[in-house]
Amino acid sequence: MTDGLGAMWNSQNIYGPVVPRLRRVLAEAGTNRIIDLCSGGGGPWSRLCHDLGEKGASAPAILLTDKYPNQRAFQQMCAATGNVITFHSEPVDAMCIPPELAGFRTMFTSIHHFAPSEVRTILMDAFEQRQGIAIFDSAKRDPWTLLAVCGVPLLALWLVPRIRPFRWSRIFWNYCLPVIPFTLWFDGVMSCLRSYSQADLWESTAEFTSEDYRWEVGEERGRLVNITYLVGCPVRKEEREVPEHELEVAKSSL
Numbered sequence: 586m587t588d589g590l591g592a593m594w595n596s597q598n599i600y601g602p603v604v605p606r607l608r609r610v611l612a613e614a615g616t617n618r619i620i621d622l623c624s625g626g627g628g629p630w631s632r633l634c635h636d637l638g639e640k641g642a643s644a645p646a647i648l649l650t651d652k653y654p655n656q657r658a659f660q661q662m663c664a665a666t667g668n669v670i671t672f673h674s675e676p677v678d679a680m681c682i683p684p685e686l687a688g689f690r691t692m693f694t695s696i697h698h699f700a701p702s703e704v705r706t707i708l709m710d711a712f713e714q715r716q717g718i719a720i721f722d723s724a725k726r727d728p729w730t731l732l733a734v735c736g737v738p739l740l741a742l743w744l745v746p747r748i749r750p751f752r753w754s755r756i757f758w759n760y761c762l763p764v765i766p767f768t769l770w771f772d773g774v775m776s777c778l779r780s781y782s783q784a785d786l787w788e789s790t791a792e793f794t795s796e797d798y799r800w801e802v803g804e805e806r807g808r809l810v811n812i813t814y815l816v817g818c819p820v821r822k823e824e825r826e827v828p829e830h831e832l833e834v835a836k837s838s839l
C-alpha cells in the first residue's frame with residue numbers, strides 16, 4: 586500500500602507545490618538535513634529530493650524513519666538516489682524522536698493518524714528542541730478531495746506495472762484480488778474524514794509561542810488537490826534583532 590502511495594505522489598507530483606516553502610524554511614533554519622517521520626514506503630521523496638536541489642540550492646540529506654520501518658522499500662530508495670536519501674533501520678516513533686536524530690523534521694500524509702493530544706506532543710518536541718518541522722497533508726474533509734480519492738484505485742491500477750522493481754505480488758493483490766485498490770480508497774476516505782483543518786492546526790500550536798520560534802499554517806494550491814501545511818521554524822538571533830538603522834527610522838517617524 587505504501588508503495589502505491591509513493592508511486593501516486595511521485596507520478597502526479599502531488600507534493601510539488603510545497604517545494605519553494607520547504608526550500609525557504611530549510612534555509613531559514615540553517616540546515617540541510619531532513620528527518621522524515623512516518624515515511625512509509627518513502628512517500629514523495631524520490632521526486633522532492635531532486636526538486637529541492639534545483640535552482641542553485643544544494644540537495645538536502647534526507648533520512649527516512651518510521652515506527653514500522655519498511656527496510657526493503659527504504660533500501661531501494663537509497664540505492665535509486667545514490668544515498669542522497671538514507672534511512673534509520675530502528676523504529677522511530679514520531680512522538681518520541683531520539684536526540685541523535687537532529688535535523689528539520691517533515692511529515693507527509695501522516696498527521697491525520699494522530700489524535701489532537703498526540704499532534705501537540707509532536708509539535709511540543711520540535712518546539713522545545715528548537716528543530717524545524719513541516720507537516721504536509723493532501724487529505725482534506727471537502728467534497729472535491731473525497732471525489733478525487735475515488736480516482737485513487739484507478740490510478741493505482743494504472744501505476745502498478747510501472748512500479749520498479751517489478752513484483753508479482755503487486756500484480757496479484759491489485760488485479761487478481763484487488764485488495765490494495767480497495768484499501769487505498771478506504772484509507773483515503775478515512776484520512777479525509779480524520780484530517781485536520783487549518784484552524785485545528787493553528788489551535789495545536791497555541792501553547793508553543795516564543796520570539797525565537799514561529800509557526801505558519803496555510804494551504805498550497807495543487808493541480809489535483811491542495812496541500813494543507815503547518816510549519817514550525819526556529820528564528821535565528823540575527824533575524825529577531827531589528828537592525829540599528831531601521832530602529833532609527835522607526836523612532837524618527839513617531
Ligand SMILES: C[S@@+](CC[C@H](N)C(=O)[O-])C[C@H]1O[C@@H](n2cnc3c(N)ncnc32)[C@H](O)[C@@H]1O
Nearest residue numbers: 590623624625628651652653677678679693694
Ligand atoms: C499513510 S502512511 C504515509 C507514508 C508516507 N509518508 C507517504 O506520504 O506515503 C503513514 C505511515 O505512518 C507510520 N506511523 C504510524 N504511526 C506512527 C508513529 N507513531 N510514529 C512513526 N510512524 C508512524 C505508519 O507505519 C505508516 O508507514
